[in-house]
Amino acid sequence: MRYTPEELMAVTIAREVRDGETVGVGAVSPIPAAGCMLAEQLHAPHITLIILDCAEYYPFPAGSSELHFLAQRGELDLFFLSGIQFDRRGNFNLHVIGDYYAPTVRMAGAYGSAMLYYMAHRVILFRDQHTPRIFVEQVDFVTAAGITPASVYREGGPALLVSPKAILAWDKAAGGWLLDRVQPGSSVEDIKDSTGFDLRVSTTVQPATPPTEHELRVLRTIVRKKLVPSYPEFVREKIMAR
């Protein structure tokens, strides 16, 4: 079956959501929003799903600070973050490329990311491209750190890094990423070539299961309909018609 890279990533993310969890998705994050809605339709009907800027999935009486305080209380199980760079040590960059005071690219910044990366129990990082310029040895700006000393309180941190080529698992003991699964259409060699740091390969590395017909059907019907109000362009361009 044919599918877009975004559909592949949404299905990958859906499979990581565990039933009963409290799951948060930030604003302008249609890929994890689609993944979490899909999980809710398939194996995780009892999740509490919070999606910023999505009225159907917003259980709070007040603004987005509610999600941040939920995480500060240690009650957020799973969150998703993206970035313009990711590095070997689990750091990610949402700020600038180049020098901070004379950047070549200036992004909007972190909002709550630098707290959520520490206070959500698990964070899945995601990026729709996998290139050596994005997966780098050292990020130009550490928006939030993958590794922190014992004096820093942390509920959790990085769990996975998902791209259209690979699923990297966080090795907490070694403090680095491990190639865990190879997405359909890619290979260990391709992924290593597309990564700007020396990527360690898990001894149990295996091909990821391609999206099933059932997963894609639910994504393109029920989930598509729920995504439209918040993400009409994403649905039009990235979710294939049935």
Added chain:
Amino acid sequence: MGLPFIAVRGLLGSDILKHRPDLLVQENPFNPSEQVVVAQPLRPDVAVFHALKADRWGNAVTPGRRDDLMMARAARRVVVTAEEIVAEPLSLRDAVDDTFLPALDVDVVVHVPLGAHPCGLGTLYDRDDAHLRVYLEAAKTPQTFQAYLDRYVYNVREQPEYWEQVDHENR
């Protein structure tokens, strides 16, 4: 909140701390083995909100459940521009799915129809992508940005003149 500072978790190890003198790393006084970030209050001189509707006492309804009330309370002075000024006093009941700014927290109300332009306003109207592209292009250098301000802000006195400039650009 009006507090002298607050302590927050996270942020340690982030380069954000290198550029923000209002965020300091301190020992948690109740648990000396823990480092925490303490944040100085943000106290803007002015906060401006565009409302769906407002009344002449200063009550206002802004679209969506957002953090507008927190921002209004942080600011020393609050200006609300509104699509519509209603005759009867507004209450919390007028903001079930929206945000209610009580008159207590608002200093000035101004009637400005289509005042969110070039951004959108809730479900009332969509953003103006063509004009936002003009803005993004102008924002690239101080010179072009100054030209933008001259054309769309400083040299227009009333709304019709503003729309004349915008329509001219979109044509």
